[in-house]
Amino acid sequence: MASRYIIRTLRKSDLAAVRDMVIKTFVYHEPAGRHLRFTEPEFYKLYDRFAPYINFNTSAVAEVVHEDSKARHLGVVSCHISVPLSAPVDLEDLSEPRLLLGVFDELHKPFEDALKKRMISHDRVLHSLIGATKAEYHGKGVYKKVLAHFSEQVERDARWDAAVAECTSPITRHLKITQLGWKEECFIRYEDYEVDGKRPFAGLKGGASLVWKEYNRGASR
Numbered sequence: 001m002a003s004r005y006i007i008r009t010l011r012k013s014d015l016a017a018v019r020d021m022v023i024k025t026f027v028y029h030e031p032a033g034r035h036l037r038f039t040e041p042e043f044y045k046l047y048d049r050f051a052p053y054i055n056f057n058t059s060a061v062a063e064v065v066h067e068d069s070k071a072r073h074l075g076v077v078s079c080h081i082s083v084p085l086s087a088p089v090d091l092e093d094l095s096e097p098r099l100l101l102g103v104f105d106e107l108h109k110p111f112e113d114a115l116k117k118r119m120i121s122h123d124r125v126l127h128s129l130i131g132a133t134k135a136e137y138h139g140k141g142v143y144k145k146v147l148a149h150f151s152e153q154v155e156r157d158a159r160w161d162a163a164v165a166e167c168t169s170p171i172t173r174h175l176k177i178t179q180l181g182w183k184e185e186c187f188i189r190y191e192d193y194e195v196d197g198k199r200p201f202a203g204l205k206g207g208a209s210l211v212w213k214e215y216n217r218g219a220s221r
């Protein structure tokens, strides 16, 4: 049976399905969360803190359509969600993601310096927050298409001078750098990361990366 993807901007009507898909995919397939044994309830809490700030213009989904006697829309199978970096999200009370948020704080230090140097304020930075593809569609190039759509939308949207992502998966790191041409500002090998004399990611290969892109729109502001 032939099937095709519709790649489009996120709609309000997608939100419930996207939320479920992101959480189920992340908890069982994202390397760092799996290592730390994130649970679904805690991840729902984390996601819901960001949900009110989702930027619809630059968030994208892939919907799959099976073409038999008539087209059957089978729903969203991949998504990329972005929010403003300035979103006032408080994660202090969440316990499970704390270690990973510590890694993100480290990743952000050189990025903050880079923003200051260029006089880019947080409210002009788009945070590429989270991406996920349903497990049965992994490795078919669908997220790559979603990212291409995301990238086109950000290029067009003069609200953003830069976009940034913390990549905890080697796949998103690879795609942001090679496909989108983003720059890696910082990389932390999980096995090297130490906090309070402990290595919480011991045994986990790879690392977390901060990648970003500047859009050079300053001259037109």
Ligand SMILES: CC(C)(COP(=O)(O)OP(=O)(O)OC[C@H]1O[C@@H](n2cnc3c(N)ncnc32)[C@H](O)[C@@H]1OP(=O)(O)O)[C@@H](O)C(=O)NCCC(=O)NCCS
Pocket: 025, 026, 029, 030, 031, 078, 130, 131, 132, 133, 134, 137, 138, 139, 140, 141, 142, 143, 144, 145, 166, 167, 168, 169, 170, 171, 172, 174, 175, 178
């Ligand atoms: C990350 C994720 C969204 C990718 O979705 P996908 O639809 O399977 O990705 P695609 O098929 O579009 O892209 C695969 C690309 O990754 C590359 N890739 C696959 N495994 C890789 C690895 N271990 N290291 C580096 N690149 C890898 C492929 O070669 C391909 O790139 P290419 O086209 O340049 O050859 C999906 O694996 C997922 O949902 N993971 C769980 C959640 C997660 O980790 N999210 C990201 C956190 S930052």
